[in-house]
Amino acid sequence: MQQNNNQDNSGQNNNGENFERFLRCVLSDISLQEQLQGIDDKKKFIAATVELGAANGFVFGTLEVESAMRRNQQQWIERWM
């Protein structure tokens, strides 16, 4: 399991980096994916994502998760532009 070396740092920038690294980590680890798949409720999903990140040494908050979801939604909406 990839571990976050910046877990002692704080601040939004580190949170953003940690979250991006966590995304990559999940995408390369099916067992992590399975822990988040099937959570239909958005709030519960975001909380579970933050919790799973922390459990694997990636410190970030709900803000990073929400922003990424919003960004992906935006990219989908703008697919024709």
Add this chain to the structure above:
Amino acid sequence: MDVRHLPVNFEEWMPIRVFWQDHRPYVDWCYMQKDRFVHPFFDMTIQHRMHDPFSLLFQYQTPADELAELNIMRPGLEPTGFVFHMSRCGSTLISQMLASLSRNIVISEASPIDTLLRANTVDSSISDETRIGWLRGIIGALGSKRSSDETHYFIKFDSWHTLYLELIHRAFPNVPWIFLYREPVEVIVSHMRQSGAQMVPGALGHLLPGLDVFESAQMPREEYCARVVEQFCESALSQLDKDPHNALLVNYDQLPEAVTSTILDHFGAAYSDRDIEKMNMAAKFDAKNPRTQFVSDSEGKKNEANEAVMKAGEMLAPVYEKLESMRKLQQPK
């Protein structure tokens, strides 16, 4: 953007979008689980899937150039048949009838296919061969089996893809195809009520050879619509001439009965009586709004046609007559 490569195990992931980065097309992959493409259009199924938080947050990206390699790792079904059409002529009814069976994969007007097929409008140096490779790749990926039930694979293209029939045929020379058309006045009235993207000058590049966007925009909407539809019909007729064995012309008036008879015969797809019954049941509902019952609007459209629409319809009379005479020559098959 950071490119995240697919895992070895990616059976439940499907390509949903193609985007450009550093002058190269990339594919977004979404976790689809076992969700089938049952909505009237591909993007509607994806939009529905985007309500799943995991599918929205976690997506892979791969270069389009890797699609061929991915298809070797995850071979999908070969296409059973292609549906081309002049627009607003019942093609969604065909795709919805086919999609009513879980053994059919039905991809209806998928934006990833469109982006790769028209990649030369983004970069004119992209060769036909490259586009053919990408087209095989994306169609292969979309035909991936996510259930052991799936045995047939149909693609309904966007109406303007009829202009690319020759290139599509080069990519898939053995796949049978149909071209669906309808009485022109009814088609034009439908576009006057609500124009499709293909009827907005410049929205999809230059659909009318010899006319720039300004000239196209100056033209009456009815005439522009007629000229665009004429291009689609002429392209279908031209390809029919080159590839008569794989082609079948279908008039809207033959629907829905032709789906479970002539069209499936042409595609070489056999189904049980129960399956046929299920497809016929799907035909009872409005294809674009499957919660409501289908009610024919042909008479209403004819009554709604004003002078400009009638004149535009007359422009299409010769090509419509040609389609009709060619169709009659194809019968009985």
